[in-house]
Amino acid sequence: MHRFQDYDYPFWRVMMDWTKEYGPIYGITEGVEKTLVVSDPEFVHEVFVTQFDNFYGRKLNPLQGDPNKNKRAHLVSTQGHRWERLRTLSSPTFSNKNLKKIMKTVDDSVAELMRHLEKGCAGGKTVDMLEYYQEFTIDIIGKIAMGQTQSLMFENPMLPKVKSIFVDGRKHAFFASAMFPFLGAMLRQIFSMFPSIQPASDIMNIIEKAVKARIDQRKTDEKLGIEVSGEPQDFIDLFLDARADVDFFEQEAKDDFGKTQITKVDKHLTFDETVGQLFVFLLAGYDTTALSLSYSSFLLATHPEVQRKCQEEVDRECSDPEVTFDHLSKLKYMDWVIKEALRFYPLASIVHNRKCMKATTVCGVEIEEGTNVQVDTWTMHKDPNIWGDDVNEFKPERWESGDEQFIQKGGYLPFGMGPRICIGMRLALMEEKMLLTQILKKYTFETTSETVIPLKLVGRSTTAPSSVNLKLRPRHSD
Numbered sequence: 461m462h463r464f465q466d467y468d469y470p471f472w473r474v475m476m477d478w479t480k481e482y483g484p485i486y487g488i489t490e491g492v493e494k495t496l497v498v499s500d501p502e503f504v505h506e507v508f509v510t511q512f513d514n515f516y517g518r519k520l521n522p523l524q525g526d527p528n529k530n531k532r533a534h535l536v537s538t539q540g541h542r543w544e545r546l547r548t549l550s551s552p553t554f555s556n557k558n559l560k561k562i563m564k565t566v567d568d569s570v571a572e573l574m575r576h577l578e579k580g581c582a583g584g585k586t587v588d589m590l591e592y593y594q595e596f597t598i599d600i601i602g603k604i605a606m607g608q609t610q611s612l613m614f615e616n617p618m619l620p621k622v623k624s625i626f627v628d629g630r631k632h633a634f635f636a637s638a639m640f641p642f643l644g645a646m647l648r649q650i651f652s653m654f655p656s657i658q659p660a661s662d663i664m665n666i667i668e669k670a671v672k673a674r675i676d677q678r679k680t681d682e683k684l685g686i687e688v689s690g691e692p693q694d695f696i697d698l699f700l701d702a703r704a705d706v707d708f709f710e711q712e713a714k715d716d717f718g719k720t721q722i723t724k725v726d727k728h729l730t731f732d733e734t735v736g737q738l739f740v741f742l743l744a745g746y747d748t749t750a751l752s753l754s755y756s757s758f759l760l761a762t763h764p765e766v767q768r769k770c771q772e773e774v775d776r777e778c779s780d781p782e783v784t785f786d787h788l789s790k791l792k793y794m795d796w797v798i799k800e801a802l803r804f805y806p807l808a809s810i811v812h813n814r815k816c817m818k819a820t821t822v823c824g825v826e827i828e829e830g831t832n833v834q835v836d837t838w839t840m841h842k843d844p845n846i847w848g849d850d851v852n853e854f855k856p857e858r859w860e861s862g863d864e865q866f867i868q869k870g871g872y873l874p875f876g877m878g879p880r881i882c883i884g885m886r887l888a889l890m891e892e893k894m895l896l897t898q899i900l901k902k903y904t905f906e907t908t909s910e911t912v913i914p915l916k917l918v919g920r921s922t923t924a925p926s927s928v929n930l931k932l933r934p935r936h937s938d
């Protein structure tokens with residue numbers, strides 16, 4: 461566990477080293493828990509997809525609370541029927557209809573970021589694209605999940621709070637709770653009493669206020685007889701109105717899929733669940749998407765031929781100033797670029813894990829209940845047996861014949877795999893394509909003497925480049 465705490469030599473590098481030494485399946489202990497580290501695609505597919513009913517939980521630290529009891533437990537931390545209920549209630553949030561609505565919000569943030577970029581890179585100045593992308597993604601998620609009414613780029617008070625969760629990551633508290641699980645509950649209690657020392661509690665409080673304000677506003681509108689359109693404005697509205705058709709009481713009686721201890725089950729999200737969901741959408745949606753954009757931009761800058769093809773596609777398919785849903789679906793090459801960048805840098809590999817909920821055998825290996833399975837994704841994504849001898853080349857064309865072959869084999873999982881695959885994947889890809897389209901129409905990414913090559917990769921949770929310093933050369937000077 462100690463080896464996993466180093467910000468400058470992230471846990472996945474340690475796992476890659478161990479995989480070289482011990483092979484594709486070996487065991488480690490993390491505090492009091494046992495973990496199998498695997499980089500065998502067949503094994504991964506079996507755990508994430510085929511045997512999901514035996515592996516429906518995630519590896520959790522006691523500091524994250526009891527997934528069955530915590531009132532604010534969310535999609536990432538819950539398991540069994542409680543997770544299934546939250547997933548069913550949250551899924552419509554990312555339907556085509558809602559994504560189309562969110563598109564307008566994303567478009568406004570794209571325009572705002574382009575204004576900032578124009579100023580930032582004026583006179584050929586080098587800019588750190590990671591910083592710009594972080595401003596972009598927090599702006600969008602603030603507007604769709606936190607009741608933020610206008611863009612707050614480069615003055616967003618949430619950004620330092622959210623950033624500190626990823627940078628500091630409460631390293632010592634996590635470590636202590638893993639070694640001595642009883643400390644987890646105590647520390648949670650202390651943190652909730654002093655939100656100022658704990659950014660996560662502080663953020664929860666802000667979200668709580670935003671949800672309360674929306675509920676009050678609805679009540680006032682109702683009292684005054686103000687007709688509301690009934691159309692949800694954002695995720696807060698969507699969650700307040702979310703309903704599931706499945707009766708989870710009945711479902712629980714039928715089978716034992718993680719007999720959860722929900723005391724009151726109804727078809728609506730509770731107030732606390734709404735706050736928990738919005739919180740996790742904020743955390744999961746901000747950092748990952750900004751990182752994915754950063755890696756794609758870096759790889760475009762270092763592969764001019766790929767960038768040229770991407771620009772040609774953008775010029776051909778998106779010549780109108782307005783980019784629509786239809787346009788995005790035509791950007792096939794850009795899609796491969798993003799996929800290939802995520803193969804090179806599977807930035808969220810920390811959550812590529814499952815907990816064994818029922819003892820079973822996978823690919824001949826007996827696994828006890830309670831054992832965690834952590835995927836060594838970085839090894840798999842660079843395995844020549846899966847990808848071929850050109851594995852170390854950045855080659856978007858390898859995706860030409862579709863992704864099924866890699867996904868079905870279990871060898872590629874930047875967004876995870878199986879029933880718990882990332883729920884926000886389509887939103888992330890939409891944001892990325894909309895922004896890259898506008899940038900590539902106007903500029904060409906170039907490296908400068910300030911670009912760190914190869915990237916220095918850091919992080920305790922997600923994997924971030926220390927910086928992505930690039931120059932944006934205006935295309936009209938081509």
Ligand code: HEM
Nearest residue numbers: 535744745748749752808874875876877880881882884888
């Ligand atoms: C490039 C961007 C993103 C990447 C690489 C990414 C990656 C991941 C990964 C690896 C998982 C775990 C999947 C598994 O266990 O099989 C996950 C889960 C999740 N992601 Fe994302 N994500 C991204 C963007 C987003 C966005 C934009 C949102 C929401 C606004 C989001 C919300 C979630 C949630 C709620 C879960 C938990 C799903 C569940 O357990 O049912 N993610 N993501």
